[in-house]
Amino acid sequence: MKLGYITVMVWDLERSLAFYQELAQLQVVRRFRPGPGEIAFLANGVGETMLELVAFPDAEKVCAQGLVASFAAEGGLEGLRQKAAGLGYAPSEIFDHPPKPRHFTVPDPDGITVEFSE
Secondary structure: OOOOEEEEEOOOHHHHHHHHHHOOOOEEEEEEOOOOOEEEEEEOOOOOOEEEEEEOOOOOOOOOOOOEEEEEOOOOHHHHHHHHHHOOOOOOOOEOOOOOOOEEEEEOOOOOEEEEEO
8 A cells, every 4th residue: 555645735825835846845746726726736756645735715724733744855954954944934953863863844834844854
């Protein structure tokens, strides 16, 4: 069995798309408008687990306490952390507490904690 996608009901699709494209380097693989809302699927590549962002005006939105989405950062953490800060996000300091790999966290536009690690 393979995980196909994870759905997140977002407040602002454009802000969420920008976050995941700019920092996590996900690419939009499908985007469409079913009725009054919009849905976008993002992934690292064909056949990979996707992130489905759903924005409908009257739908319940994500409640993210205790949820962490983790990405393996390509390149150095320092540069990615600086990029996140330069884009107006609020990244944590870089943590180095073995056995966990070096990492930092940053909340996405809907409050989901996103972790980037080496």
